Amino acid sequence: MPDIVIHEVGLRDGLQIERDTVPTATKAAWARRLAESGVDMIQLGSFVHREKVPQMADTDELFAAFRDAGPRPVFTGLVLNEKGLDRGLACGVRYFCMGVSASETHSRKNTGMTTAEAQERIIGAALAARAAGAAVQVSVQSAFGCSYEGIVPESRVLDIVRRYVDAGFPIVSLADTAGHATPDQVERLFTVLQEIDPSVECACHFHDTYGLGLLNCHAALRAGVTYFEAAFAGLGGCPFTAVTGGNVCTEDLVHLLHRLGLRPDIALDPLIDVAREAGAFFKRDLPGRIYKTGAIKWATEATKAT
């Protein structure tokens, strides 16, 4: 395993809020180009209600197109319940992402259930996924604050984490759904999470609503987190939160990692290509920086050969 893991979630969390539906062939082309960068995992979509999130209606088809791809990158899918899991298993998904919100209001708006009810259901689905031979990442959404509720007590987040750990899940993600996290909070929560069970792999998922996305990634890195979720061009946002901003931008994050001497094997050019194509597709200036400015040339010689 590489020292740092990059999970590119743009095709799911980047696109789901967009009104203009990206054709399946375009998504597949973007996924292939993203794969050429050498990122470790690519989320192809979510198995949600096709009419509720039309942008995700072709997730099954997309997975079918990558069914015979090699072991790297790992293509992941988000599921909200057993029904989604069944669809995912049917099209050969080998890595599922599932989560609950630490905010009761966000949980109810998103799932119609309390956090406790939602977590019971998610743990059931996650165990079923494992029984079917798939890997699972379980997550806590709104782990750093909520647009509806404001402060989310850390004890609530840690209670959810403990239930995941007790159920034996080896990968736990804390997601900053609305972009509220601060670096001190990030360091504190991930430090405690690792104390709960040092064998758990901690993943982080930040949004850049208030411009703190990369700062929070760096705080997570300093706290020992090595698994990062990000979206090309900084696309995204959650349609179920009141105020939201795009994901941390993948190519900007990789550029930062390069500057820190990390993951020089990940090529920026394929990521920049997809971000540019997304900008052209949506006909607007997207939040990512590097796809517009280019990387610092003298700092990225190591990746030129790719």
Added chain:
Amino acid sequence: MPDIVIHEVGLRDGLQIERDTVPTATKAAWARRLAESGVDMIQLGSFVHREKVPQMADTDELFAAFRDAGPRPVFTGLVLNEKGLDRGLACGVRYFCMGVSASETHSRKNTGMTTAEAQERIIGAALAARAAGAAVQVSVQSAFGCSYEGIVPESRVLDIVRRYVDAGFPIVSLADTAGHATPDQVERLFTVLQEIDPSVECACHFHDTYGLGLLNCHAALRAGVTYFEAAFAGLGGCPFTAVTGGNVCTEDLVHLLHRLGLRPDIALDPLIDVAREAGAFFKRDLPGRIYKTGAIKWATEATKAT
């Protein structure tokens, strides 16, 4: 003195690259509104060649308009040489900013002199400013990298710092003119700078070209730096560098500081107002986040009363 010092440089470093000249009355209105936020210092302009930088042609006039303002905020002016200093002293400037570039190529393009020649001249002007009763901040531009030269050796930066310290200047700024700084580099350089002379007040000035502005501010803060330069709406860039990006955005920085429990006395609303007016004036989406998203409401109650 407050624990953290904010020097708002948007009217100079934010505007100087803009082609549409902001009328003097508008600049004055923006300066008055910025002052209402409670930021400590506001840079009104630079005393440069009026034809070379037309946007700065009214700096003398602008200072004259604030000549009878109270002691806070402090209005500062940038000067490049003795001629600029004379103009500044003539219109009552009480705080001057002067600097040299650590990159020979940048220094030659900017001033026609080597770094050593430029520093000798700047130290002379700074001593003259002090003799005239004004405060002076001396700076090292391109302290973290250069668009022309790439890596700028830290020894070069520290040599310039030592000459400033030997000449007895109590405030030294390191400026990341092109936005190349990384957080580890920021921590290292400011730590060494404070070891050279712990009595020197370290200022930092970052640009956000590659999305690392706030991350580098936070790194500086962790290294003990308490004096930050930033520009409303994240405007700016240096017209003399090859690739450049806007300054760290003042209202985004203040929002981050609020989230960290620092400077709750600075009101965001006046800063947001000016950023919005600048966006309307330049008729484009500016880099700042908070002026578009608004602050996190539940996190900024402390500043509501202002």
